[in-house]
Amino acid sequence: GENVEQHPSTLSVQEGDSAVIKCTYSDSASNYFPWYKQELGKGPQLIIDIRSNVGEKKDQRIAVTLNKTAKHFSLHITETQPEDSAVYFCAASKMDNDMRFGAGTRLTVKP
Amino acid sequence: EPEVTQTPSHQVTQMGQEVILRCVPISNHLYFYWYRQILGQKVEFLVSFYNNEISEKSEIFDDQFSVERPDGSNFTLKIRSTKLEDSAMYFCASREGTGQETQYFGPGTRLLVL
Secondary structure (H helix, E strand, C coil): CCCEEEECCEEEEECCCCEEEEEEECCCCCCEEEEEEECCCCCCEEEEEEECCCCEEEECCEEEEEECCCCEEEEEECCCCHHHCEEEEEEEECCCCCCEECCCEEEEEEC | CCCCEEECCEEEECCCCCEEEEEECCCCCCEEEEEEECCCCCCEEEEEEECCEEEEECCCCCCCEEEECCCCCCEEEEECCCCHHHCEEEEEEEEEECCEEEEEECCCEEEEEC
C-alpha cells in the first residue's frame, strides 16, 4: 500500500521567513496530493491540493510543487505569520481510493 | 458553508464498554470515511464507505469496529469492547463523488478509555 514520509517533524521559523515541508510517496499510481492544516483541538482543514497532471500550484502565500518522477511533493509557505503555526499533514491517494497521511510537521512561527 | 459535524466532541468510557461515534457528512456527499489520530501521532485511515457498504478498510479496522449509515444523514462508528489503546481522536470525513477527491473533515471526537 501507499506509504507517505514527511519531513521535518518540527520546523521553527521567524515571522516573515519562508517554510518548506517535504513529502515522499511510494505508490506511483497516486495522483492526488492534498495538504491539511490542523490547529489544536480541531480537525484537519484542507489548505491546498495538487493533482498529478500539474507540477506546481499557488494560492496567495501557499504553493505546492510535485515531482512525479521522484515521487515527492512539497509545501511552501512564504511571508509566514504567527497564525500559520499549526501541524501540517501531507497526504496521497489514488482516484476514488483512500488517503494515506504523512506523520505531520509542527510549524512554529515566532513573532 | 456546509461542513461535517461530529458528536459528541468528547467521550469518556470504561474499558470493555461499547461506544458509538456519530457524524453528519456534507449533504450531497457520497463517500464517507473514519480516521483515527492517537495523541501526537499521524492521522490513520480506518475505513471508507460508499453506496451503503464498506469500500476499503485498514488493518486497524478489525472485528471490534463497525460502521453504519442508519438513515440518510448520519454515519456512525461503533467500537465494541473498548480498550485503553482505543483512546484517540476520531475524525469523520466526506467526499462529494467520483472525480472529486477532496475530503472534508469534521472537528473530531476525543475518546478516552479508562
